[in-house]
Amino acid sequence: MREIFESSRSGIIAAQRASATTANNIANANTPGYTRQRADLAPVGYLRNGQSRGLGVNVTQITRLRNERIDTQINRQQQELGNLLQRGRIMEQLEALMATDTGSDIDARISDLFNTFSNLSNDPQDFNHRKQVLYRAESMIDTFRDLNQGFNSIARKNQQSSGHSLDAINSVLKNLADINQSLLKSEAREGYDHTMKDKQQELLNQLSNLVNHDVQTDYRGMAEIRIGGILVLSGSEYEKISAEVDETNSLFRLRLDNGKLLQVTGGELGANVAMYEKTIPMYREGIDRVAEQLVGIINQVHREGFGLNDNVQRDFFDPSGITAATIRINPEIAADTDKIAASSAPGEAGNGLNAIRLQDIRDQRLIGGKTLHEFSVSLISDPGYELREIRVNTDTRIASIEMLTNQQEQTAGVNIDEELTDLIRYQNAYQASARVLNAAKEMYDTLLSLV
Numbered sequence: 019m020r021e022i023f024e025s026s027r028s029g030i031i032a033a034q035r036a037s038a039t040t041a042n043n044i045a046n047a048n049t050p051g052y053t054r055q056r057a058d059l060a061p062v063g064y065l066r067n068g069q070s071r072g073l074g075v076n077v078t079q080i081t082r083l084r085n086e087r088i089d090t091q092i093n094r095q096q097q098e099l100g101n102l103l104q105r106g107r108i109m110e111q112l113e114a115l116m117a118t119d120t121g122s123d124i125d126a127r128i129s130d131l132f133n134t135f136s137n138l139s140n141d142p143q144d145f146n147h148r149k150q151v152l153y154r155a156e157s158m159i160d161t162f163r164d165l166n167q168g169f170n171s172i173a174r175k176n177q178q179s180s181g182h183s184l185d186a187i188n189s190v191l192k193n194l195a196d197i198n199q200s201l202l203k204s205e206a207r208e209g210y211d212h213t214m215k216d217k218q219q220e221l222l223n224q225l226s227n228l229v230n231h232d233v234q235t236d237y238r239g240m241a242e243i244r245i246g247g248i249l250v251l252s253g254s255e256y257e258k259i260s261a262e263v264d265e266t267n268s269l270f271r272l273r274l275d276n277g278k279l280l281q282v283t284g285g286e287l288g289a290n291v292a293m294y295e296k297t298i299p300m301y302r303e304g305i306d307r308v309a310e311q312l313v314g315i316i317n318q319v320h321r322e323g324f325g326l327n328d329n330v331q332r333d334f335f336d337p338s339g340i341t342a343a344t345i346r347i348n349p350e351i352a353a354d355t356d357k358i359a360a361s362s363a364p365g366e367a368g369n370g371l372n373a374i375r376l377q378d379i380r381d382q383r384l385i386g387g388k389t390l391h392e393f394s395v396s397l398i399s400d401p402g403y404e405l406r407e408i409r410v411n412t413d414t415r416i417a418s419i420e421m422l423t424n425q426q427e428q429t430a431g432v433n434i435d436e437e438l439t440d441l442i443r444y445q446n447a448y449q450a451s452a453r454v455l456n457a458a459k460e461m462y463d464t465l466l467s468l469v
Contacts, residue, residue, distance in 0.1 A: 021071055022458040028074030029451030032059055035077045037444040040437050047432040051220045054083045054432050055212055082212045084430045086235075089219065092422045093226040093233070097284040099415040100227035104289035106408045108176060112301060113401040115168040124165065124308065125394035127158035132380040138360050139373035143326065148355035152347070155334075159345050162309055166342040169302045173294060177263060180270060180290040183228055184259055187287065190225045191243070191256040194218065198240040199254040215239050230284025246281040250274065268299045302342070304397045310340040311384045319379060323359030323372025332357065 036057035046052040058081050062073040117123070134151040141147055197218045204211035218241060225231060225243075232244045243251040250257045257274040264271070270291045272280040282288045313335045320334040332350060339345045351357050362371035385393040 021073060022454065022461075025072060025074035026451045026455035026458060028062060028076060030448055030455065032057075032075045032077050033444045033448035033451060035080075037441060037448065039080055040441045040444060043432045044434060044437045044441070047434055047437075051216050052432070053212065053216050053219070053430045056081045056083055079210070080212065082210070082215055084219075085426055088422055088426045088429075089222075092419060092426065093222060095415055095419045095422065096223060096226035097230045097288075099412065099419060100285040101230075101283075101289045102408055102412045102415060104179070104286040105293065106405060106412060108172065108289070108293045108297070109401050109405040109408060111172045111175070112298070113405055115165065115172065116301070116398040116401060123398060124158070124161050124305065125391050125398065127154070127161045128308075128312065128390055128394060129380070130154045131158050132377050135373050135377040138358070139370035139377060142360035142370040142373060143367050145355070148358050148360075151358055152352065152355050155347055159347065162305065162342040162345050165305050166302070169298055169305075173265075173268075173298050176290055176294045176298065177270070180261060180287060180294065183285075183287040183290060184261055184272075187225065187228050188258050190221050190228070191251050191258075194221050194225075194241055194243070194251055195254050195256045197221070198251075201239050202253070210239060226285065228285045229282050229287045246283075248274065248278055248280055250280075268295055270294045301397065301401070304393075306341040307385060308390060308394055308397070309342050309345045312390060313337070313340050313345060315379050315382065315384060316376060319372065319375050320359045322362070323375070324361045324364045324366075325357040325359055326361075326367050327356055329364035330357075331359070334358070 036059070039055050039057040043054050058078045059075050060078045062076045064071050064073065131151070131154045134147065134154045138144070138147040138151055197214050200214050201211055201218075204214065218239070222233060222241070229245055231250075232247075234242045236242070240253060241251065242249070242253075245259075248257075250259070257276055257278075259280060260273055260275075262271040262273055263269070272282060272287075272291070274280055282291055317333040317335055317337055321331045324331065333348050334351055336346045336348050360373035360376075361367065361369035362375075363369055380391060381389060383389055388396065
């Protein structure tokens with residue numbers, strides 16, 4: 019009789035817990051980040067006189083139904099996606115800065131200057147031709163400076179974005195440390211806290227977008243995180259990350275509270291660091307190289323010629339300004355266009371041979387086997403080419419994440435029809451156990467009435 023009472027009682031309790039778990043799944047069917055749960059049942063029994071006796075059923079645990087292997091794959095893809103998206107945003111800024119339809123197309127400004135040298139060679143004494151040379155040179159210089167200021171602006175925005183990324187990373191690490199502490203306490207009290215695990219997974223997804231990392235969880239579900247191979251989260255302790263920026267040398271160092279330097283390559287922060295230290299300086303150096311070569315070769319040829327009324331050989335540009343930020347016209351030339359050296363000999367006002375030599379610079383291969391025009395066109399086209407490649411890779415990553423997410427959803431997502439079917443099944447089990455309990459009571463009452 020005892021076995022009947024115990025079995026029916028345990029059946030009622032198990033059906034109640036399983037029904038509650040199913041009801042919780044249904045209630046959270048539309049909750050972002052929720053993972054479906056399952057009540058795991060196991061028989062209870064004992065041996066008596068060499069025979070196995072049943073004592074009903076027990077809910078051994080509530081299982082969180084999630085494929086951790088897929089989570090790992092999703093996190094890897096999200097690290098790449100976060101990196102690509104941030105690189106794309108910065109490359110869009112670089113493309114817009116250097117695009118040929120914005121007035122910042124330095125190749126066109128350089129060509130305009132050489133065209134005015136050509137016009138000047140046809141009539142070296144014409145005042146308007148000389149003014150045009152000065153005007154086009156100043157326009158080209160303005161473009162150089164606009165590009166330099168644009169690079170500075172993009173670098174500042176990049177630096178600010180990096181700061182926001184760091185704040186977000188530190189916030190996520192703190193929250194993960196708090197969750198680790200909560201998981202430790204819940205494990206000590208009454209077992210696994212699945213709500214905390216769902217929150218943990220959401221935070222890990224956020225972290226994946228922000229920075230490359232490796233995560234391991236122990237049997238209690240507590241996460242241990244390494245970034246660049248360095249431990250940043252263990253238990254309830256985490257290392258705060260701070261930035262040390264060297265604007266002069268375009269360096270963006272990341273340092274932990276314990277003094278260790280951190281190397282990041284993935285996620286949004288990895289993109290910001292790479293863009294700040296490598297990509298933006300690369301384009302700035304390319305433009306500076308054009309300015310340096312242009313100033314050097316034009317000054318060299320200009321010094322070999324003469325102005326209208328003197329025999330003094332002088333530079334066209336200030337020789338101390340050889341970058342996009344510092345390039346400027348020789349103040350003597352800016353004050354008096356008669357000093358533009360169009361002539362190849364002193365005292366020959368109608369001689370335009372040196373202006374022809376200045377014009378011919380456009381066809382000289384000065385940088386890596388390319389003319390100034392060819393190198394400039396290649397330089398300003400690069401952001402567009404790289405941006406297209408980034409967009410293709412971004413689409414690929416998004417498709418991969420969607421595929422993996424759909425696979426995970428098949429395991430972790432709540433299917434209302436399945437849950438309702440389970441609910442009916444547990445309801446029937448509850449009713450059946452209740453009937454058994456009632457029958458056992460009647461049997462017991464009958465037995466007592468016979469005494």
